[in-house]
Amino acid sequence: MLKKTRIMTPGPTPVPVDVLLEGAKETMAHRTPEFKKMLANASEGLKKVFRTGDHVFILSSSGTGALEASVANTVSPNDKVITVVGGKFGERWAELCKAYGANMVKIDVEWGDCVKTEQIEKALKENPDVKVVFTTLSETSTGVVNDIKPIAKVVGKTDAILVVDAVSGLIAEPLEMEKWGIDIAVAGSQKAFMMPPGLAFVAVNGEKAWNRIEKTRSPRYYFDLRAYKKKYTDTPYTGAVNLVYQLNKALEMIEDETLEKIWNRHAIFANAMRKGIQAIGLKVFSKKPGNVLTAVTVPEDVDGIEFLRVTSKEYGMYFSGGQGKLAGKIFRVSNLGYVDRLDMISAMATIEMAMYKMGKHVPIGSGVKAVEEMLMEGDE
């Protein structure tokens, strides 16, 4: 049966045609006034989405490259750091800190739950020499959102800086760097930016962050943020020209829709999907679900890997499976980025039909009904 490909994965996410077409324009040389202007324009737009008046740097790398930049620029060997580990991307912070020889205080959080501000407060009290706290906004692997605002307040009272992995969360979840006092935050192009993968962003906000970067003695070159600051708004090394065209278009679309409306849309869609999942008798995995995706517990009588095969091969609908220890135990339905109401309905119908096809006789149509009702409510 004819099927179109639809991606409802939390990165890459669907890219609008207007953004794709920018990538098809003729490549220009990167040290021209024309391209410098595009970089300057993109940098202004990035400050708006990170909510900072300070610097946001454009890296040609995946999100992990920007995570590494944050570690390489703030952690010297044996520096004491706190990492919050409640999923695959918390683990990545820990792996990076280990690679850079940090003295790590790990806050282990049950996968599927969020970190409590008190846990961070306690760890900081017990370790007054902590230099950096690493945490995530949206823990993509579990669908959980951490409450960054009170965490920033707690960290702000100490000498430590707060570094937030907002790779999948930025633009989808509210984040206010300047207002909340976040020192460094990181994002990637293939998420709510509605772009292909290839660019990552590091936002540095305030003197405290800059002092830490200056003091850090870890070796770094491609990811040395001092080089980026010196060249700003140019890039120190060859910029990914066509991706920057796309970034400008995407930022324009984001500004047109407005950040507040985009946050609201993600909240409505994630809520609708949760209601739909519950309406067909399945369970939402996350205890503190965010607005980026819905992590669903695979029922015991269903093969979670086979389910993903059925949705993609039979319906052209790509969801994500569980990562690490959650492989086969959850599947994840993203509503991140360029996703509209009818995409949400298509995703829900696919879940119903695929479950039914696999012998799990969920009540066909009930999930879609719940999704439609929540979407109509969200409209008003």
Place this chain on the structure above:
Amino acid sequence: MLKKTRIMTPGPTPVPVDVLLEGAKETMAHRTPEFKKMLANASEGLKKVFRTGDHVFILSSSGTGALEASVANTVSPNDKVITVVGGKFGERWAELCKAYGANMVKIDVEWGDCVKTEQIEKALKENPDVKVVFTTLSETSTGVVNDIKPIAKVVGKTDAILVVDAVSGLIAEPLEMEKWGIDIAVAGSQKAFMMPPGLAFVAVNGEKAWNRIEKTRSPRYYFDLRAYKKKYTDTPYTGAVNLVYQLNKALEMIEDETLEKIWNRHAIFANAMRKGIQAIGLKVFSKKPGNVLTAVTVPEDVDGIEFLRVTSKEYGMYFSGGQGKLAGKIFRVSNLGYVDRLDMISAMATIEMAMYKMGKHVPIGSGVKAVEEMLMEGDE
């Protein structure tokens, strides 16, 4: 609220990216060996979809251009012809025959119903001097399909030729030119061909048709099929180069899916939509509905024009309204061409939500449930 544009209109229809990208390739000169090869290849593919071993000509025109070509090449002033008028496109045959000075026998069919073979048989008996019978396969304005096979049998026994407007029907509905004995048939690119508008096709099948064309004295130049035959498989006038690239790609995709599977898909989808419409208490307008689209009677307490405004402006979903005397009285949901199961579900959900929003409290989710069930059945 962010919305993507989705067209569920019976032409233009959605165009696959692979076909769109062909249109973005560099334009080549049209009298080159490379382009001649593309025309030859497309002509072979066209014969397969029309199911004829004779000639199919590629016109740079809309479907109406190809309808005119059929009339201009078969009707001389005062020739007696039969036209079947059961909708807007039957009317178009009548208007064209009038423009070419034909002596017309009009078979009026109630809009929403199909022509009975006996009506044509009777008219032919009463008018043994009829030269051409003009009818439609899929009457796009009413969603009705005419039963061409027995009609061709009846006309085949007389001296008249049968000309079929298959503009919206070809590839979606079974049509066998050679087997059934259809003399001329016409199609357009923006329908089940999954292409943008711009090309039209005239298939001439058999000696009877060619004799008629040779004998016809009506003035014609751009649409003179004798010129097309002489140059075949080249075009006598400048070919629409990029559209021919797209035609080749589309024909390749059609061959890959196979005509039989495409016919089946259209049958399953149209049936699913009818069941969905009935499940929310609305009525299918057509008495003999075809597989191209579902014409739905607008409920008395709903404004049919406003309904189309709501589906497009609020949900980005484009349906078609009624044409001519059906304006405001029906809306039409196409499943023609590059449409998959999740498109059908999106269309149904949009109808439910838009109706509800307009105060028509249909049972939300019931239509989608019925569509899902029919689609799952069709899968097996």
